[in-house]
Amino acid sequence: MLAALICAAALGAAVLFQDRLPGAATSFGNGLPLSLALSLVIALVIAFAMGAVRPRSIVLPPLSALYAGGAVIAGQIAGSSIMTGTALRTPPTQRAPAELTDVTVPNFTEGLPTALSRYQAPLTETWAAWLYIAVAALAALVLLTLRVARVRRTQSPPADPEPPDPEYRAPFEPAQPPKTDLFTPRRPARD
Numbered sequence: 001m002l003a004a005l006i007c008a009a010a011l012g013a014a015v016l017f018q019d020r021l022p023g024a025a026t027s028f029g030n031g032l033p034l035s036l037a038l039s040l041v042i043a044l045v046i047a048f049a050m051g052a053v054r055p056r057s058i059v060l061p062p063l064s065a066l067y068a069g070g071a072v073i074a075g076q077i078a079g080s081s082i083m084t085g086t087a088l089r090t091p092p093t094q095r096a097p098a099e100l101t102d103v104t105v106p107n108f109t110e111g112l113p114t115a116l117s118r119y120q121a122p123l124t125e126t127w128a129a130w131l132y133i134a135v136a137a138l139a140a141l142v143l144l145t146l147r148v149a150r151v152r153r154t155q156s157p158p159a160d161p162e163p164p165d166p167e168y169r170a171p172f173e174p175a176q177p178p179k180t181d182l183f184t185p186r187r188p189a190r191d
Helices: 002-016 023-053 060-089 105-120 127-155
Strands: none
Touching: 002 023, 002 060, 023 060, 023 127, 060 105, 060 127
């Protein structure tokens, strides 16, 4: 949960301060590769954090998918709502790139309805937002499933193919060999 919150805050900061990123990174592919890379990084962090807790649990892969998708949603909503709230509070002539001082509760609450409406729009308009969520969730699910399967396979005891055949014994041999040699004296000092 902590990893998901940290990833959501980092993605929110990336959305909020996207104007400060190099123009080539944000304009290449209309920003799609950069956002997909951020979704994959979120999936890696969450899968690594959850895999470190209980590497054998089969409940963790679906939970990691939920946490990764939730972190992407929370980060997008937080960054977009603060950016929109800042834009609503400042006149169009005085708008500048986002600053750290813009991260306030009033900016968040004023921009929250607009950011939430992003997910209520038809899928044809908001396919990119859902793509980032799906990539993060699916990558976290696959990564953690592979880790759980590998750990379970290496830690499971090997199955015995069949019990070993009993050794051949002569008719009057004991079933178990004697623990001591019969011809060795028991107390060598006295004998």
